[in-house]
Amino acid sequence: MTSLTEEVSRTLNIYKRKYIEYTKCLVRDKEIIIDGRPEEKVRQLFIYFLVNKSGLFPNKIDIKVESDHHDIELYKIVKNKYFKPYCPPLMIVEVKREEENLRNHEKQIEKYLKNSCSEIGILYNYHQIIAYTNKNAVFTSNNLNSLTDIPPLILQSSNNIENDILDFEKAVNGSFDSFNYLTNKYGKYALNTITFRLKSEQLPIAGCFFRFKDNKMYYDIYGKYAKKQQSFNYQDFEKLVSIKY
Known part of the structure; x- marks a missing residue:
């Protein structure tokens, strides 16, 4: 597997100003410092995948960064302008520095899922991805092989909203x-x-x-x-x- 440093250099648009490394966040559309911020490097790689590789953005998902104390939140895009209820995030993503043991943060992601009523959580440190599902406050975890395993989870979760849209059309x-x-x-x-x-x-x-x-x-x-x-x-x-x- 390519090292984090190599992947960051190859994937992200890195530039220096006064000896400090910056990149531009693809979601927030602003430059951010990545020098001395290992978690930010991991987060920007995850965002790059969502924006450029997942096939879901911007038509199927909306992405929020540093929202409600969560690193990344994903929301279903609902195109019917008359059906805009409050919906919890489809997925909450917490990123960690590459050497961090993700299992030490299980309680954190479970708390976030429970409090937000979200079904899917992700812990990611570049080398490892753990997906958590929340069914009535009963949590299960599964190790994913790569980031490409994430879009199917998102689509599966968004099916519930699609079903509600069908009921909305029937009620209309x-x-x-x-x-x-x-x-x-x-x-x-x-x-x-x-x-x-x-x-x-x-x-x-x-x-x-x-x-x-x-x-x-x-x-x-x-x-x-x-x-x-x-x-x-x-x-x-x-x-x-x-x-x-």
Whole structure:
């Protein structure tokens, strides 16, 4: 395997100014110092792979760097402008210097996954890649052979969002079952605004705190919370308009 120093020199655009080495981050679009920052070198190699080699950026994933105390976060690109709910990162990546024992950081990545409700975490030190999956706070780990093993994990995780987009389209076309599923997933609280239409109302309604009981959907008008919730019979549902964070 090529040494980290050789790989950095071969892959990244390195330049010096006043004897200090810099490169330009492909995500943040700004120059960063890499002299004396071994973890940053590893991170920039990982970012280079995502941007130039994974085949996922920019059409299928969005990349955030140093977001919410995480080294790298990956998000699914959702092209439907009316379906923009809050979604946790598809993947959280923590990079370490090349000589670091990744197993010493398992608790860290598991904590990040649990707190963010993300399903996949990666520990990477250039020489080793460990993938962690989070299923209801039960964690499993798997050693990956190379960075090329990562895109299939991302695509597998993003399938859940693709399924929700299908339900969104069904609800837009009048399916109450899909609407009920989506409100249960995205509308239990006030994190997202769910806008919908009823057959008996002329104007669309923006709601939150949805719950379905005895063939009735209960909800609050977004921003106008009362002791008694609004409600409608499921047969009065006309269509879903949007779900937005």
